[in-house]
Amino acid sequence: MNQNKKYQYEYDRPALATDCVIFGFDGGELKLLLIEREKEPFKNKWALPGGFVFMNETTEECAKRILLEKAGVKNVFVEQLYTFSDIDRDPRERIVSVAYFALVDKHQYEVIAGRDTLKAEWFELSKLPKLAFDHTKIVKAAFQRLKGKVSYQPIGFELLNEKFTLSQLQALYESILEIEIDKRNFRKKILGMGFLKALEEKEKNVAHKAARFYSFDKKVYKDLTQKGFHFEL
Amino acid sequence: MNQNKKYQYEYDRPALATDCVIFGFDGGELKLLLIEREKEPFKNKWALPGGFVFMNETTEECAKRILLEKAGVKNVFVEQLYTFSDIDRDPRERIVSVAYFALVDKHQYEVIAGRDTLKAEWFELSKLPKLAFDHTKIVKAAFQRLKGKVSYQPIGFELLNEKFTLSQLQALYESILEIEIDKRNFRKKILGMGFLKALEEKEKNVAHKAARFYSFDKKVYKDLTQKGFHFEL
DNA sequence: AGGTTATAGTGTAAAATTAACACTAAGTAG
DNA sequence: CTACTTAGTGTTAATTTTACACTATAACCT
Numbered sequence: 001m002n003q004n005k006k007y008q009y010e011y012d013r014p015a016l017a018t019d020c021v022i023f024g025f026d027g028g029e030l031k032l033l034l035i036e037r038e039k040e041p042f043k044n045k046w047a048l049p050g051g052f053v054f055m056n057e058t059t060e061e062c063a064k065r066i067l068l069e070k071a072g073v074k075n076v077f078v079e080q081l082y083t084f085s086d087i088d089r090d091p092r093e094r095i096v097s098v099a100y101f102a103l104v105d106k107h108q109y110e111v112i113a114g115r116d117t118l119k120a121e122w123f124e125l126s127k128l129p130k131l132a133f134d135h136t137k138i139v140k141a142a143f144q145r146l147k148g149k150v151s152y153q154p155i156g157f158e159l160l161n162e163k164f165t166l167s168q169l170q171a172l173y174e175s176i177l178e179i180e181i182d183k184r185n186f187r188k189k190i191l192g193m194g195f196l197k198a199l200e201e202k203e204k205n206v207a208h209k210a211a212r213f214y215s216f217d218k219k220v221y222k223d224l225t226q227k228g229f230h231f232e233l
Numbered sequence: 234m235n236q237n238k239k240y241q242y243e244y245d246r247p248a249l250a251t252d253c254v255i256f257g258f259d260g261g262e263l264k265l266l267l268i269e270r271e272k273e274p275f276k277n278k279w280a281l282p283g284g285f286v287f288m289n290e291t292t293e294e295c296a297k298r299i300l301l302e303k304a305g306v307k308n309v310f311v312e313q314l315y316t317f318s319d320i321d322r323d324p325r326e327r328i329v330s331v332a333y334f335a336l337v338d339k340h341q342y343e344v345i346a347g348r349d350t351l352k353a354e355w356f357e358l359s360k361l362p363k364l365a366f367d368h369t370k371i372v373k374a375a376f377q378r379l380k381g382k383v384s385y386q387p388i389g390f391e392l393l394n395e396k397f398t399l400s401q402l403q404a405l406y407e408s409i410l411e412i413e414i415d416k417r418n419f420r421k422k423i424l425g426m427g428f429l430k431a432l433e434e435k436e437k438n439v440a441h442k443a444a445r446f447y448s449f450d451k452k453v454y455k456d457l458t459q460k461g462f463h464f465e466l
Numbered sequence: 467a468g469g470t471t472a473t474a475g476t477g478t479a480a481a482a483t484t485a486a487c488a489c490t491a492a493g494t495a496g
Numbered sequence: 497c498t499a500c501t502t503a504g505t506g507t508t509a510a511t512t513t514t515a516c517a518c519t520a521t522a523a524c525c526t
Contacts, residue, residue: 014246083313087291096249182485207500210493421477439523441522443522443523
């Protein structure tokens with residue numbers, strides 16, 4: 001794009017882009033998928049995958065395209081986060097960015113990631129490198145949103161395998177909410193909601209009693225909400 | 234601006250604008266401030282005040298400028314709502330709009346409104362006229378946000394006079410949440426939080442027992458939150 | 467002046483929810 | 497077969513929420 005010229009003389013409107021915060025979870029801490037920038041500015045720095053919005057796509061379509069093209073992620077939960085418009089947030093020119101966040105099942109993703117040419121890597125949320133642009137600010141906002149939302153919308157399941165154990169689910173909530181939860185109370189509450197389907201299958205090759213798998217029953221959940229049920233952890 | 238030509242041949246990026254949803258309350262139903270469009274498209278239709286984002290302002294600064302220039306509103310609570318980017322949301326050209334919502338003390342505002350040249354009018358939320366563009370969609374999103382937020386952030390006070398009675402406050406919550414609230418339980422709970430300052434002053438010229446005024450004590454509220462207190466109605 | 471009308475203001479008891487807490491079961495590794 | 501590790505399960509006390517009805521006071525009306 002226009003390298004050195006002052007943007008004011010080239011355009012009378014800001015450029016529009018999207019950036020994507022991609023969350024993953026593998027049992028320990030919450031993780032973020034970052035890509036290494038290949039170009040200036042911030043060449044070789046870690047950044048959120050992002051790109052310009054085309055004239056024939058909505059910002060959400062753009063975010064999904066970026067997710068696929070730059071991170072190899074598709075068919076995942078995506079939600080608009082916030083629009084960042086600080087005037088100097090990009091040193092090249094005025095760029096307004098509509099940020100999105102995505103929740104991916106990290107295990108399923110490993111497969112897809114191999115096909116990707118860009119250098120992409122998972123980082124623990126508490127051990128992020130310095131990020132390009134205002135991306136640290138965007139990540140913070142995304143985590144706040146996730147933390148705030150996870151208690152009253154069943155979006156946590158998006159981060160887990162289709163089959164998961166209650167301990168995994170609990171660990172996820174503990175990780176996002178940054179609190180400890182009582183095991184018995186947690187199970188009582190979440191099972192009491194009625195949308196978790198107990199499967200026959202159990203864990204294998206674990207050096208302890210194998211835990212039962214559960215799955216999130218979207219149909220039942222939808223029925224419940226239509227009857228006025230309101231998810232709340 | 235470019236009237237009839239296809240935008241694709243003029244620009245390679247969407248135009249960026251903001252639209253503002255302005256809420257007010259005067260004891261009955263929640264109200265919305267709309268302005269009548271003076272130009273095509275949607276000439277003489279009611280619409281949210283909006284306008285293009287300049288190169289030297291953030292979208293929030295733009296929203297505040299629009300609020301002042303088009304609605305005569307200043308120094309009010311403003312929060313980013315959502316960014317609307319449907320490709321055909323504006324018939325002229327591709328315009329992405331970052332929507333904001335504002336909460337104003339309607340009584341204080343009456344004074345300011347007189348200075349305004351544009352035709353502006355308050356409408357009850359349930360009796361809105363057909364709006365220009367996708368503004369009905371924006372209004373719905375704004376109300377949803379307000380409804381969701383009012384229970385865990387003390388933003389309701391922004392819609393009331395500095396001095397208010399508990400009945401006014403309750404009516405506001407009932408109006409936003411679209412539920413009935415028990416008077417005694419409401420007062421117990423809200424007073425129990427400790428950030429409402431009881432004033433000496435009472436209502437005047439009411440044909441019944443005069444109610445005591447209260448005010449929202451921001452200092453106390455801030456202290457409380459820093460001590461881990463979490464507002465929740 | 468006295469009665470009417472309208473809203474302010476107040477407490478208690480039952481029900482529901484949340485929080486605290488410890489042991490047995492089962493699978494793998496050695 | 498023993499040790500280790502995590503799964504899985506109920507009860508009780510504390511707290512929070514809900515339901516509910518009467519007296520007080522200011523203006524208005526006659």
